[in-house]
Every structure is written in structure tokens, then in C-alpha cells.
Amino acid sequence: MNIKRTLAIALAIAAAAPTIASAHKAWLRPSQTVVAGEAPWITVDAAVSNDLFYFNHVPLRLDNLVITAPDGTALEAANSATGKYRSVFDLQLVQEGTYRIGVVNNYVTARYTQNGESKRWRGTAATFASEVPKDAKDVEVNESISRVETFVTRGTPSEKAFAPEGTGLEFVPVTHPNDLYAGEAATFRFQVDGKPAAGLEIEIVRGGTRYRNAQDEIKATTDANGEFQVTWPEAGMYWLETSLSDDKVSVPEARGRRLGYVATLEVLPQ
């Protein structure tokens, strides 16, 4: 009975949490990251899978797609579609410079019982008070902020699109993410709520996992400045992930907060 109940709770939590909270890997994969020409188009795949970068599990939903243009303004994707295994959208690079493309999920989730019935809710900190009923009992609240990002540059790389919001876990490039080359070292910084995220464990996996026997993951830990360095062993599309749990909640009832970050980075050959 006890085991069954624990399992049920675990499953319920897993189901309620955004897709990134599962063991699967969420990712955005742009058709190319270094682009030239007048107002060229790129296309981006968005999926959640175990293998990189193959569509074989579920699509990554595009409801919270945020595209930041080189001048810092927000852009809309074109031709968005979500299929059985992946979502896809196009983007025209009208401006020259670096674009940040991300799916940013900022949720508050709750489990509660009402009139003896077990219920689940997902919303935001703003809607929590009005949507979770006042007579709810055994309320368990969790918060989650996750970002799944990638970067694309047309022409000269720029940095304005990197401007952090100061909420949750954010990636602050020191080395430009569209200036990565095999055999060279790159430095990146992470911050939590605008402050350096020290001691963060980073996992980096190169794509094409279907054609090799091991993940060959690269591990790194951020220093006191929230920075870490990675030397790219070879060219390819890489998946970078890190996460963190803390108690800096915005809804007083929340037990804790889970922060996740994923980036897809392309490393070019020399």
C-alpha cells in the first residue's frame, strides 16, 4: 500500500511537471547556426527524446516559444506545426546578428484534494490564488522555470539577444555560442536570478548518439563566478543541460522550485 501510494505520487508529479523535468532530453535543433545572405530562412525542429537528435518520443510544444532578434525585440515564428514526434517552425533572419530562440516554461503546479477527490493544476504564480480553490486540502505546490534554447547568427555575431531576464537559470555566453570550433575551448556562465550560479553541474552530449555505444558525455562544474570551460573534442551539434532545485519560490505555499536549462550548440570543424 505504502509503495503503491509513493509510486502513484511520483508518477503524478512526473506527469504534472513540464516535459523537461522528465529523464528525456528536450531540444531545439536549427537547420544551421552560421548563416549568410539577404534575409535567409532557417527551420528549427523541437522535440523531446532520449537520443540526440532524433525524433522518437514526443514533440516539444511551442506554446512558450520566445525568439529574440539581434536588436532585442521579440519575433514570431512562421509555419509552426506540431506532429506526433516533433514540432517545427521557420524563421526568417531579416536582421543581421545573433538570434536567441527558446522555449521558456514558467509554471506553478499544484496537487490537492477537494471533496475527497485528488486533483492537479498547472498555471502561473499570478493565477495560483484565483484558480486553486479555497477549500482545497493537502495542497502541494511546486514551481518550475525551464529554458530550452539555441542560437543562430546571420553575418557578424552580436550579443544583445543574450541579455538575461534575471529570473531562474540563465545562460550567459562568454565565448559566443556561434563561434565554437573543434579543438578550441569555450567559456560560458550561468546565473540564477541574475547572480552567478556556482557549483552547477553541466552535462554536454554530442548528437548522433544512435551511431555509437556510449553517451560520451562531457561533465563540468561552474566556479564561483558561475563559469565553466569546455574544449570541444570534435565538430557536431551538442546538447548542454543543467538543472538546480532551490527554495526561492514566488508563491508562499510552494515547497520548492526546480530550474532547468538546455542549449543546443553547434561546433564547427576547423
Added chain:
Amino acid sequence: MRPRLTIALTGMLALPAAATGLDIEVEIPRMKVAEYHRPYVAIWIENSDSKAVADLAVWYMMKDTAEGKGSKWLPDLRQWWRRSGRMLDLPVDGVTGPTRPAGNHALNIDAADPRLAKLAPGDYTLVVEAVREVGGRELLKIPFKWPAAAPQSGKAQGSSELGTVTLSLD
């Protein structure tokens, strides 16, 4: 009268070596392939920090086609794009030009050319990068000293997308 003129000309040719520039010859090899497209080629000078200090020539498809603008594929000249191309507003007068057919192509850059005249004395590398649609990519380097105190020559032999590349400063 005639011998005198010859002597005068010879005298002019004997001016200090610094007055001459770079003589570059780039061979685009003939290919036996079913689908051939002329390569994109970039020729530039790097300093000892691998920084591009002078673009000498970039040959690419400058016309628009049904497949889009030829400039779309310039990042395939990977090193050149990283070192210089992505910072440029293309096309560049005196640098960019249309693709060239298989054969030997000579490039003479006069010492008075602003791209050479501005170079500080030191060690440099001539870099030639070629990439071909549905083909491969090759990059060759020839080091040289600028300005040339004595005649210099260098040669690099390509094996796929480039043939022989020679550089002479005399």
C-alpha cells in the same frame, strides 16, 4: 639609342625588392565528376595570430538563381567566413568576383595596394580556401615575411579541391 633604353629599363627593374608585391598562382583542378560546380575560393593574408589582415580575393556565385542568392553558401568557406567574411558587407570592390573555371589563376597584388601597404613588417601567411557544391573543402597555407628583404617563394600542393598554389615575392 636602342641599347640605352634597355639599360634604363634594367635599371628600373633593379629597384629595391620592397617595391614589388605578391604574385600568387592558384590552380583549380579539373574534376571528373558527374555534377560539377565551380568552387568558391577565398584568398587572404593572416598575421601570426591567425587574424585576417587582408582579403585578396573571394570568388563566389554573385548572381541570384532559382535556388537563392549565392552569398547564402559563403559560410561554407569556413575559415574565411570566421576570420573575415562574416564581418564584411558584401560584395567588396576589388576583392569579390565571380567563380572561376578549372585552370591556373594568377593574382598580382602590387606593393602599393593599400591592403599590402598597411601591413606592418612581420610574419604572415597566405591562406587559400576552396569549397565546392556537392564536393569537398580544402585549405592551403604558405608563410612569408613582409616586406621581402630578399626574393621569397612558397608553394603548397592541394590534393582535392585545390591544385598547386604558389606565392612569390621578388
